[in-house]
Amino acid sequence: MRIGELAELAGTTTRTLRYYESRGLLAARRDENGYRTYDEEDLRLLRQIRTLQDSGFELEETRPFVECLRAGHPAGDACPASLDVYRRKLGELDALVEQLQAARARVAARLLRAEAELPGGPEPTCELGG
Amino acid sequence: MRIGELAELAGTTTRTLRYYESRGLLAARRDENGYRTYDEEDLRLLRQIRTLQDSGFELEETRPFVECLRAGHPAGDACPASLDVYRRKLGELDALVEQLQAARARVAARLLRAEAELPGGPEPTCELGG
DNA sequence: GCTTGCCTTGACGTCGGCGTCAAGGCTTAC
DNA sequence: GTAAGCCTTGACGCCGACGTCAAGGCAAGC
Numbered sequence: 001m002r003i004g005e006l007a008e009l010a011g012t013t014t015r016t017l018r019y020y021e022s023r024g025l026l027a028a029r030r031d032e033n034g035y036r037t038y039d040e041e042d043l044r045l046l047r048q049i050r051t052l053q054d055s056g057f058e059l060e061e062t063r064p065f066v067e068c069l070r071a072g073h074p075a076g077d078a079c080p081a082s083l084d085v086y087r088r089k090l091g092e093l094d095a096l097v098e099q100l101q102a103a104r105a106r107v108a109a110r111l112l113r114a115e116a117e118l119p120g121g122p123e124p125t126c127e128l129g130g
Numbered sequence: 131m132r133i134g135e136l137a138e139l140a141g142t143t144t145r146t147l148r149y150y151e152s153r154g155l156l157a158a159r160r161d162e163n164g165y166r167t168y169d170e171e172d173l174r175l176l177r178q179i180r181t182l183q184d185s186g187f188e189l190e191e192t193r194p195f196v197e198c199l200r201a202g203h204p205a206g207d208a209c210p211a212s213l214d215v216y217r218r219k220l221g222e223l224d225a226l227v228e229q230l231q232a233a234r235a236r237v238a239a240r241l242l243r244a245e246a247e248l249p250g251g252p253e254p255t256c257e258l259g260g
Numbered sequence: 261g262c263t264t265g266c267c268t269t270g271a272c273g274t275c276g277g278c279g280t281c282a283a284g285g286c287t288t289a290c
Numbered sequence: 291g292t293a294a295g296c297c298t299t300g301a302c303g304c305c306g307a308c309g310t311c312a313a314g315g316c317a318a319g320c
Contacts, residue, residue: 004296014297019278033286035297055233059277077244086241093234097227103185104223111216114207134266144267149308163316165267189307 003028006038010046017046023059025049025066045069048076056093061085133158136168140176147176153189155179155196175199178206186223191215 007014020026021036026045028036045066052062064085065076076082133144147166150156156175158166175196182192194215195206206212 002297013278015278015280018299023277033297035286053277055236056230075244075247077240078247080248083241083244083248086237086244090234090237090241093230093237097230097234100186100223100227100230104220104227106185107216107219107223110207111213111220114205114213114216117205117208118210118213132267143308145308145310148269153307163267165316183307 001038003036003038006043006046009043010050012046012050020046020049020059025059025063052076055089057085057089061089131168133166133168136173136176139173140180142176142180150176150179150189155189155193182206185219187215187219191219 001009003014003017007017017026017028017036021028026042026049028038028042031037048065048069049059049062052065053059064079064081068079068082069076071079073079077086131139133147137144137147147156147158151158151166156172156179158168158172161167178195178199179189179192182195183189194209194211198209198212199206201209203209207216
């Protein structure tokens with residue numbers, strides 16, 4: 001299949017596929033015209049990349065998964081390097097969530113305090129909740 | 131005081147202060163040399179901006195707080211517009227945390243499944259993997 | 261007078277993951 | 291033959307909050 005078809009099957013754009021290729025993630029064969037040619041295997045690789053991206057992985061972090069698939073493994077995460085990426089990402093996500101929750105707590109506290117100072121508002125309809 | 135001193139007092143850089151000025155957030159008077167001049171009030175404004183930035187607010191979102199302070203209020207969040215920003219940010223943070231936790235759950239599940247498939251790891255030196 | 265260290269404006273660089281032209285080639289349908 | 295719709299490469303744009311460099315002015319100490 002050609003680039004437009006693959007992009008559509010994966011729910012992405014041709015620009016994205018060319019970008020992946022420029023990063024060395026998703027190589028393509030060429031037909032006589034010079035058009036890029038892909039097969040079902042490429043669709044699998046692409047879907048692996050997209051799935052990871054959707055979970056917050058950077059493009060570089062998807063590389064071990066892609067290489068794992070290309071090495072013939074049944075799944076992108078059937079290789080130790082992929083598992084390392086999983087674990088690292090888990091740590092990053094945990095740290096990030098922690099930061100965000102701390103920020104949320106600070107903001108919530110400031111909001112409560114400031115609302116207590118400001119008598120104006122949506123009427124004394126409610127008292128504690130918002 | 132001059133820009134370098136203010137930057138140091140606020141734990142930031144002169145570049146940052148000039149950037150804030152270019153965005154219309156932190157104006158400065160000029161002395162005879164053309165050097166920027168600041169006072170204690172500017173330090174308060176700047177600290178308000180930095181505090182909010184540290185909690186994940188975009189620069190534009192700090193504007194109501196700065197204007198509130200400049201209007202003579204004792205705190206940057208003593209104005210309704212600031213409270214609106216607080217509330218909006220709370221919603222954003224909640225949504226973000228939710229997304230991240232969902233991503234975390236997906237990754238954790240994949241990791242567990244993949245680890246179950248891969249017998250290699252901390253103990254058995256090697257059996258299948260290479 | 262010369263160096264040092266502050267300041268000025270202006271402008272380009274950074275990071276990630278693409279979007280969006282521009283200019284042109286191939287193929288197919290009419 | 292010509293318009294439509296695919297494809298090609300190349301290159302600039304975007305977002306946010308600055309970092310960094312360039313070229314030069316001003317003040318102070320020796």
